[in-house]
Each structure stands twice: as structure tokens, then as C-alpha cells.
Amino acid sequence: MIRNQYIDNKLKNINQAVENGIVLYGAGANGGWCLDWCRRNEIRVLAFIDSNYKMIGKNIEGIDVISYDNYKKNYSNHAILITSKHHCKEIQENYIENNLMISFDTWFICKNIDIYDKLEFYDDFSYKVLEKIENCMYMSDESLLYDIAEGNQYFAIAPFFNVGNEGYVDLGGYVGDTLERFLFAHNGAYNHIWIFEPGERQIEALEVRLKRLKKEWALDERSISVIVGGVGNKNQTSYISQPGNLLSMQVVDSGGAEIRIYRLDDYFVSEEQVTFIKADIEGSEYEMLLGAEHIIKAKKPKLALSVYHKPDDLIRIYKLLREWNLGYRFALRHHSTMLMDTTLYCW
Numbered sequence: 001m002i003r004n005q006y007i008d009n010k011l012k013n014i015n016q017a018v019e020n021g022i023v024l025y026g027a028g029a030n031g032g033w034c035l036d037w038c039r040r041n042e043i044r045v046l047a048f049i050d051s052n053y054k055m056i057g058k059n060i061e062g063i064d065v066i067s068y069d070n071y072k073k074n075y076s077n078h079a080i081l082i083t084s085k086h087h088c089k090e091i092q093e094n095y096i097e098n099n100l101m102i103s104f105d106t107w108f109i110c111k112n113i114d115i116y117d118k119l120e121f122y123d124d125f126s127y128k129v130l131e132k133i134e135n136c137m138y139m140s141d142e143s144l145l146y147d148i149a150e151g152n153q154y155f156a157i158a159p160f161f162n163v164g165n166e167g168y169v170d171l172g173g174y175v176g177d178t179l180e181r182f183l184f185a186h187n188g189a190y191n192h193i194w195i196f197e198p199g200e201r202q203i204e205a206l207e208v209r210l211k212r213l214k215k216e217w218a219l220d221e222r223s224i225s226v227i228v229g230g231v232g233n234k235n236q237t238s239y240i241s242q243p244g245n246l247l248s249m250q251v252v253d254s255g256g257a258e259i260r261i262y263r264l265d266d267y268f269v270s271e272e273q274v275t276f277i278k279a280d281i282e283g284s285e286y287e288m289l290l291g292a293e294h295i296i297k298a299k300k301p302k303l304a305l306s307v308y309h310k311p312d313d314l315i316r317i318y319k320l321l322r323e324w325n326l327g328y329r330f331a332l333r334h335h336s337t338m339l340m341d342t343t344l345y346c347w
Contacts, residue, residue, distance in 0.1 A: 001113055001134045010102055011110055017079040017100055021046045024104070025091060026084035027055050027065045033283050033310040034083045034104050035061060046075055051091075068095070081107055085339050088140035105137035105339065108311050115315055122329040129332045133342065142338050153335035154178060154278045154304040155185035159347045164189035167272060169264070169301075171231050171279040171288060173197035176209035178278060188217045191273065198230040198240055198259040227267075229260035232284055233291040236261045264292035276302045283309035286317055293324070300326055303346040314344065321346055 021044035024031050031048060038045050048065040050056065058065045071080070081104040082088050088103040095101055109116070116134060121127060129148045136144045155161045164186055170178055173195035182193070197203055206226065213219060230238065239256040268274055274295055279285045285305050289296065296303075303321075307314040314332075321328055328346040335341040 001109070001131070001138055004139070007102070007106065007138065008110075010099060011107065013099055014079045014081075014102055014107060017077065018043065018107075020044075021078055023047050023049055023071060023075055023078050023080045024063075025049045025080050025082040025101070027052075027058070027060055028084065029282070030085060030309075031083040032060065034081070035063065036283075037311045046078060047071070049080065085140075086142070092140070103137070103140045104311065106140060109134055109137040112312070112315065119314075119318055119332075120330070122331050126330070126332040129334050129342075133334060133339070136339055145334060145337055145339070148334050149337045150333060150335060152181070152185070153333075153341060153343060155181060156333045156335070156343070157331055157345055159302060160276070160304060160345060161185035162187065163276075165275070166190045167275045167301075168193045169274055169277045170195045171277065172281040172306075173206055173226070174199075174202050174280075175205035176213070178280075179206075180209065180213060182278075183213065183217055188219075190223070191275075193224045194227060194272075195225070196227045196229060196231055196262065198228065200228075200257065203228055227262065229262050230284065231264055231279075231281060231288045231291065232261045233263065233287040234261070235263050235266055262291075264288065265294040266291075268295055274299055274301050276304075278304045280306040283313070285309070285313060286320065289317065289320060297324060297326065300328070303328075303344070305344045305346070306342070307344045308340050308342040314342070317344060 022038070023046055024034055027048040027050040035045055045063055048060060048063055049068055049071055050065050055065045056067050078100065080098065080101040082091050082101065083104045084091060085103070085105055088105070092101060092103070113134065116130065119130065132144055132148045136142055150156060162185070166186060168182060168190055170182070170193065173179060174197060179193065179195060195206070197206060203226070210224065210226070214221065238259055238261050240259050277292070279288055281288060285307070295301070305317060307317055318330065331345040333343050333345065335343060
């Protein structure tokens with residue numbers, strides 16, 4: 001990873017201040033994922049800052065959302081970690097005088113660089129992808145991702161396309177966009193497809209697309225199952241909050257629309273042959289794996305897993321699968337020009 005003396009000097013001050021509690025800048029979805037990481041790692045979060053005045057005064061999982069002026073008045077000796085990853089440079093430039101403010105990603109990658117550098121992959125390009133992601137996190141410069149960004153997410157490497165007999169589980173089916181790309185990647189040939197999607201509006205859009213695809217690809221109605229619900233480590237009822245567009249859905253503990261959460265080990269109890277699991281489920285990928293441990297150990301399906309939501313997704317998902325000792329090979333690919341859509345391929 002490249003290093004910058006100015007950033008490293010700033011990190012020294014911030015690391016000393018972190019022990020007294022931190023403030024997170026950005027109360028959106030990524031802020032919530034960073035809060036989850038902090039609580040799992042016993043780092044005290046004192047408040048959120050958000051530039052959206054409509055958020056000021058709200059409480060998110062027990063944490064108040066405040067203005068920057070409030071921060072200066074009450075928390076000025078506490079570090080600010082910026083969770084609004086696509087606007088880090090802009091935010092830091094607006095508050096350049098604050099020597100206790102830095103990107104959460106910058107702080108996180110420096111704290112965990114030794115762990116990242118011990119990850120082992122099947123091919124050389126995966127190491128290039130990891131290095132570019134590390135540098136992007138450290139420098140808050142998404143242009144560093146341009147020469148590794150590629151299309152065909154979930155189907156970018158050979159074992160994941162042109163197979164023809166997949167039992168494909170699409171977790172986070174969204175509006176059927178990945179389903180359509182799956183059909184192209186496998187020339188319309190497969191054994192069965194299961195699509196899990198909890199969002200009502202997403203399901204409506206998915207059904208529209210599915211109706212078209214059935215005609216265009218002459219699909220057997222019985223070969224595609226649409227399951228309205230999410231996935232996790234246990235069967236339960238949960239809730240989703242979708243305040244804005246189709247992309248802004250989050251699973252929450254209360255409020256919002258009620259949804260069903262399925263444990264895959266319980267859902268797939270008969271002779272269905274699961275050969276390929278794709279997961280982009282808003283930070284629930286790790287819990288999904290725990291709930292699919294039997295299937296994965298017994299059938300060793302190919303896995304295409306999003307590892308960009310929670311800060312430590314790549315680390316702990318990789319570690320879990322290694323600990324299961326299944327003989328998987330791992331490859332890392334990045335499918336965006338922003339710090340998102342990173343996929344871990346396992347087969």
C-alpha cells in the first residue's frame with residue numbers, strides 16, 4: 001500500500017483520540033454498517049454528524065444525529081471518521097482545519113493492513129485488485145479503481161459462466177437484473193433458479209422483467225422460484241426501511257415493512273441441488289453464510305459474494321470460509337469505478 005506522510009501524521013493524532021470515543025460523519029446506510037463494526041469491536045460511538053439538515057435531531061440505533069456546530073461545541077476533542085465514502089475528499093476539504101477528521105476507510109485499512117496482506121488468492125489479478133482497493137481506501141481517491149473496474153459482476157471468471165446445469169440461488173434478486181445477466185452468462189441453460197428478494201417494490205419490478213424473460217428465453221415456469229423474503233442465520237420476522245428509491249432499502253430491528261427472513265439450511269431440505277449462490281444482501285452476507293453452513297459444507301456450491309458493505313466483510317467472510325476448510329479457491333474482482341461492488345468468488 002502506498003503511504004503519505006501527511007495522512008500518517010494525522011492518523012497518529014486520531015488513533016490517540018479514538019480511545020475516548022468517536023463521531024461518525026454520515027448517518028446513511030454506510031454509517032449504520034460502520035456503527036455495527038464499532039459496536040462489535042467495542043469502539044464507542046458518541047454521535048453522528050450529517051450535512052442533511054433533515055437528519056439533525058434524529059436518533060439512529062441509540063445514537064443522536066448532530067450538526068458540525070454541535071460537534072465543535074461538545075465533542076471537539078473527539079475524532080471524526082467519515083463514513084460517506086464517495087464524498088470523503090469534499091468533506092475533508094470543507095473542514096481542513098480539523099486535524100481529528102479522516103475517512104473511516106483510511107483509518108480502517110491502516111488498522112488492518114497486515115490482515116489484508118495475508119489474504120491468499122488463486123490468481124495474480126486478485127492481488128492487483130486488492131492493492132488498488134487498499135490504496136483507494138487509504139487515499140480516498142476512487143480514480144485509483146479505474147484500471148481494475150470490470151463488468152459482468154458475479155459472472156466475471158470462467159467457473160461462473162457457460163456451465164449450463166446450475167442450481168442458482170440469487171440472494172438479493174432486486175429487480176431481476178442479475179437474473180437476466182445469469183441467463184446471458186449461461187445461454188439460458190440451468191436446472192433451477194431460486195430468487196430471494198424482500199422488497200415489495202423490487203418484487204413488482206422483478207415480476208415484470210420475469211414475465212418478459214420467460215417469453216424471450218422460453219423458460220419453464222416451474223424452473224424459477226421467487227421467494228419474497230430475506231436470508232440470514234435464523235428464521236425470523238424482521239423489517240425493512242425503504243425511505244427513497246429502490247436502492248435505499250435496509251433491514252432494521254423495528255418499524256418499516258414486515259418481512260420474512262429465511263435460513264437457507266432450513267429452506268433447502270429436499271433434493272434440490274444448489275450449485276451456485278450469489279449474494280448482494282446489504283451487509284447480511286456473513287449471517288447468510290452461517291445459516292447456510294450445512295449446504296455449503298455438503299455441496300460446496302460456487303459462491304459470488306458482495307464484500308463491500310460492512311467494513312470487515314472481506315476479512316471475516318474470507319476467514320470463515322477458510323476455517324471451514326472446503327478447499328475453495330478464491331478470487332477478488334471489483335465491478336465499479338466507486339468503492340462498492342467488490343465481489344469475492346469462491347469455487
